[in-house]
Amino acid sequence: MYINLDFESNEPIYTQLKHQVIAGIARKELAPGEGLPSVRAMAADIGINLHTVNKAYQQLKQEGFILIHRQKGVVVNPDGVPQADxxxxxxxxxxxxxxxxxxxxxxxxxxxxxxxxxxxxxxxxxxxx
Known part of the structure; x- marks a missing residue:
């Protein structure tokens, strides 16, 4: 999946990253159980602060889009995204x-x-x- 951030946008970078990961899941570019880069790797790959990536990942985790395992790393929720409540x-x-x-x-x-x-x-x- 290709991440494209607009550094001139008024929308925070972590929000842009979060929205692009969600769009990747919606488009089936990211499958359930598929791994995402670690916080450090993602930050290095797209040239942003690791705290920015961490904030996006934490919000994605809270909303059920991803899981963060100590051993497996970051993965798209293998059970799929929880249905709307x-x-x-x-x-x-x-x-x-x-x-x-x-x-x-x-x-x-x-x-x-x-x-x-x-x-x-x-x-x-x-x-x-």
Whole structure:
């Protein structure tokens, strides 16, 4: 999997890394049980601080995307990503709320917003087939 970070972005590097790992899992570029580079190796490979990688990995672990073993290293959760529960749905709603509010302020219709969401879903579904 190729990691592409935008060092000029307002989005923190650890968040970009986390999102790219999740996208890799969604696209089936990273299979359950597949190993990821160690914190040090990932930091060296992409030229960022190891604490940044560690923060991304810890969040991915907390959310169930990866497991961190002392002996096996970092692996994509072999049991797959846990299915959405009420906690996930609440977090999703909290994330969408400000995006929808800003979209309304900027004149984006509900139809256009839903179309943008559908386009993103299709991008992942296309790669799954």
């Amino acid at each position: 009420e906690s996930h749905r609440a977090r999703l709603e909290n994330t969408l709320h400000p995006l929808i509010a800003e979209s309304v302020c900027r004149g984006i219709s509900e139809e256009e917003f839903v179309k943008l969401c559908s386009k993103q879903f299709q991008e992942f579904a296309k790669e799954e087939k």
